[in-house]
Amino acid sequence: MRKMRKKKTCTRKQQRILVRNRRIGIGVLFILCLILIAAKISGVFSSDEYWELSDDEITAEKPDITVDLLDLNEYSRPGLEAEQITGIVIHYTANPGSTAKQNRDYFNGLKDTHITKASSHFIVGLEGEIVQCVPTWEIAYASNGRNKDTVSIECCHPNESGEFTRETYQSMVQLTAWLCEKFGLDENDVIRHYDVTGKICPKYFVENEEAWEEFKLNVKKALDSVE
Numbered sequence: 001m002r003k004m005r006k007k008k009t010c011t012r013k014q015q016r017i018l019v020r021n022r023r024i025g026i027g028v029l030f031i032l033c034l035i036l037i038a039a040k041i042s043g044v045f046s047s048d049e050y051w052e053l054s055d056d057e058i059t060a061e062k063p064d065i066t067v068d069l070l071d072l073n074e075y076s077r078p079g080l081e082a083e084q085i086t087g088i089v090i091h092y093t094a095n096p097g098s099t100a101k102q103n104r105d106y107f108n109g110l111k112d113t114h115i116t117k118a119s120s121h122f123i124v125g126l127e128g129e130i131v132q133c134v135p136t137w138e139i140a141y142a143s144n145g146r147n148k149d150t151v152s153i154e155c156c157h158p159n160e161s162g163e164f165t166r167e168t169y170q171s172m173v174q175l176t177a178w179l180c181e182k183f184g185l186d187e188n189d190v191i192r193h194y195d196v197t198g199k200i201c202p203k204y205f206v207e208n209e210e211a212w213e214e215f216k217l218n219v220k221k222a223l224d225s226v227e
């Protein structure tokens with residue numbers, strides 16, 4: 001007859017060791033999970049790295065945008081990476097009657113003239129046309145100390161008052177609302193160049209505070225309409 005093998009049994013001491021090791025393992029896994037969750041939350045709420053929603057994720061109506069990027073150069077498009085976008089800055093061209101294309105070409109020409117360092121991410125023309133000059137994930141030379149964390153919108157105007165045409169204004173509202181949703185912002189994150197440096201820009205919105213508040217209200221309405 002075959003001899004029956006004896007089943008190996010653990011002593012009480014060995015059982016205690018196994019239980020202790022399991023508890024330690026579970027505790028380590030729990031701590032690792034907490035660390036990963038904390039790291040993810042920290043990355044979402046405090047990261048300075050650039051991020052944006054894709055076009056498919058944005059419910060606001062995207063305006064018609066002609067992409068005509070500036071050549072890479074140190075005077076208007078340095079190719080430097082932007083930080084997380086925390087604001088949209090409104091400007092005016094201070095060049096009455098000029099078109100979006102003319103202002104875009106001026107910025108691009110700075111690579112040859114070296115007159116100054118200047119540019120903008122977007123330019124809104126007299127007929128409401130929108131030209132993109134610089135990708136939003138790159139900085140533009142527009143808003144001084146806020147270049148790294150803002151997107152700039154340069155706006156054309158027909159005369160010295162700086163007041164915008166109806167077409168320009170409508171495109172400004174639509175573009176601003178679309179950008180706000182793209183970067184998780186609202187109308188309170190929309191500012192004037194004036195609010196950064198004290199420069200009278202955009203002139204009409206600096207000299208007419210009520211018009212500025214109305215513009216932000218219209219941006220809010222545009223955002224509310226897509227919620």
